[in-house]
Amino acid sequence: MRRRLVLNGGEDIHRCLVCEIRDQSVCNAIDDNELAILAKASKQLSLPPATTLIEEGSAAQAFYNVTAGTVKLFKSLPDGRRQITGFADVGHFLGLTNAGTYSFGAETVNTVQVCRFMRPQLEILLNDYPLFERRLLAEVTDELAEAQEQMLLLGRKTARERVASFLLARMVHRPCQVKGEENIVSLPMTRVDIADYLGLTIETVSRTISSLRREKIIAGTDHHGIRVLSPTRLQGLASGQEHS
Amino acid sequence: MRRRLVLNGGEDIHRCLVCEIRDQSVCNAIDDNELAILAKASKQLSLPPATTLIEEGSAAQAFYNVTAGTVKLFKSLPDGRRQITGFADVGHFLGLTNAGTYSFGAETVNTVQVCRFMRPQLEILLNDYPLFERRLLAEVTDELAEAQEQMLLLGRKTARERVASFLLARMVHRPCQVKGEENIVSLPMTRVDIADYLGLTIETVSRTISSLRREKIIAGTDHHGIRVLSPTRLQGLASGQEHS
DNA sequence: CGCGCGTTTGACGAAGTTCAACCCTGGTGG
DNA sequence: CCACCAGGGTTGAACTTCGTCAAACGCGCG
Known part of the structure; x- marks a missing residue:
């Protein structure tokens, strides 16, 4: 054989x-x-x-x-x-x-x-x-x-939870190796792709990211890179522990 | 070995x-x-x-x-x-x-x-x-x-499309063998299970099934069995060809 | 008979979509 | 070299779909 x-x-x-x-x-x-x-x-x-x-x-x-x-x-x-x-x-x-x-x-x-x-x-x-x-x-x-x-x-999470889960998954699953830049998430794809991945519209993705930024949970470097300021809060959001 | x-x-x-x-x-x-x-x-x-x-x-x-x-x-x-x-x-x-x-x-x-x-x-x-x-x-x-x-x-279909897809999948994937009863779909699970599978609430599932029944696309036998009257229309619904 | 569970139906409200305008940036060509 | 343009991104307002809350129904079982 x-x-x-x-x-x-x-x-x-x-x-x-x-x-x-x-x-x-x-x-x-x-x-x-x-x-x-x-x-x-x-x-x-x-x-x-x-x-x-x-x-x-x-x-x-x-x-x-x-x-x-x-x-x-x-x-x-x-x-x-x-x-x-x-x-x-x-x-x-x-x-x-x-x-x-x-x-x-x-x-x-x-x-x-x-x-x-x-x-x-x-x-x-x-x-x-x-x-x-x-x-x-x-x-x-x-x-x-x-x-x-x-x-x-897709079936059970809110828009906030989806975006948080996405950012978190990319952070832990694909860590930035540069020293002192551990919590940088790279987003090579466009907003359209993110939306189509999360089952949302580009507007909702954009609004949600802006909202997380206002709350100082993340900070934008540019459109294709995001710094996570509070991984803990992001983790909490991703698993739906916001109101409970 | x-x-x-x-x-x-x-x-x-x-x-x-x-x-x-x-x-x-x-x-x-x-x-x-x-x-x-x-x-x-x-x-x-x-x-x-x-x-x-x-x-x-x-x-x-x-x-x-x-x-x-x-x-x-x-x-x-x-x-x-x-x-x-x-x-x-x-x-x-x-x-x-x-x-x-x-x-x-x-x-x-x-x-x-x-x-x-x-x-x-x-x-x-x-x-x-x-x-x-x-x-x-x-x-x-x-x-x-x-x-x-x-x-x-879960990410892209409407409630109607989800329910239609579900019924259709169960019909083709698990055909009822009894002669003359080809288009009977068996639903051993409760509405809660269907809802949790389709990413909807039980109310939406119930309303949608009622609506399909009113439109004579399906007919209810009892709560755990449904007869499909128009597989073609169901197929159309499932793939989102309702308005186009 | 009455209780409990699963289902149905209705009224209302909220989350997210749609539509539209605007902004920013990088590339192109005058 | 700079103005313009196109594509992606952001923001706002109105609208739609679906979820929430509540009440009623029907069926099986003790």
Whole structure:
């Protein structure tokens, strides 16, 4: 069953070997001395902002691993209403599906680098490397837990709670490494994207952020960066402990 | 690596062998002549309505496969607001998680039969039967797609569209087999559960159903059964094509 | 019979959307 | 070099949908 792929050059294996985010992603399930196979199975792409990676309803042909930047995943209604179901950033994969077609769309938010695996290659990896499959199962299970948390947000939280949850999640999940700048939240996406992610309108998002700013819970650096002044109060807001 | 479990009786293997819903579930990944191992790894439980299967935040010790009835999965906020993230019925599993604790709760809706796998046993099955793991990956991937669809509903659909989507999903996904009763939707759960699933209040759910009834799109049999008179119009409503 | 639970219906109010105007910033071209 | 323009963001006022509160209904069960 195991099929060996022949290595045709030195640069391919080099790519995966020096990949800085390998141990953040599913690729860390492949052994160091087998990286040639991984490198051969995938192709690295660099994509400008607002590039469509996946067209909703199109044939499922590829699987992507994000190595730089942020990709938004979404579903739409015929009349154009859109719900962003998640942001895939460094270390996350996208494009897994059982059906023959994608049930969702994907578009780059900023400049993005991905490794693309065509479906047959992915199948081979799954078959040959049990650890890879296990790691993928773990990853999908995590995604599902996140999706459930988001359903709670969309179904039961107020606008304030949604925005607070969003900022908090981005703060803890993607901390700014710069010393003394720990509580800076980076928001590469536009207000439209945030609104479509939180199930609100851009006006409500804008008003809510302004309101949090007036209350000194956050402070704006610019439109794509926010400093959290009181993580505690933000946490309280996010879990709905404002009035109780 | 493969560990053989010893069979200690005839009835255990019999249970899985005669299991009528096996090929609807992850268990169909296990070969007929290996069913003894499956039977040994699991225990069948019968549970009355409103039984807590999983306590939110408790230690993750077991994995369940539903063989009869319906289980609701949910997440809650400290003040009691609740979001039902899905209903697991015949053939579906529940209880998979990466973390050591469950991030969600689970409770039976009606009388339920489950097969319970303790975590160590599940690990063994995953390690020894690649097909089982593959099947589970497929199942979780499907769950994720469903979750995304539900996010679209919760974030972007109106009350009418939500109720229509819900009824339609239950109709196509769980057709009534009785001849001449094809368009009967069974609703084992209460209005509270429906509301908590759709991100609405019981009053709004009730009003919306009444409204659909007045418009002759559906007809009520009793409170836990509804006949769909016009699947086409329901479909139109569900996808938001009312005004366009 | 009467109690309790789940459901339905109505009147009212609040949260968030819609519509519209305005502002700010960065890029382009005269 | 600066004016203009376009796209994203903010703010305000009116409106709509859905939630809240309250009352009544119906059904099953002790």
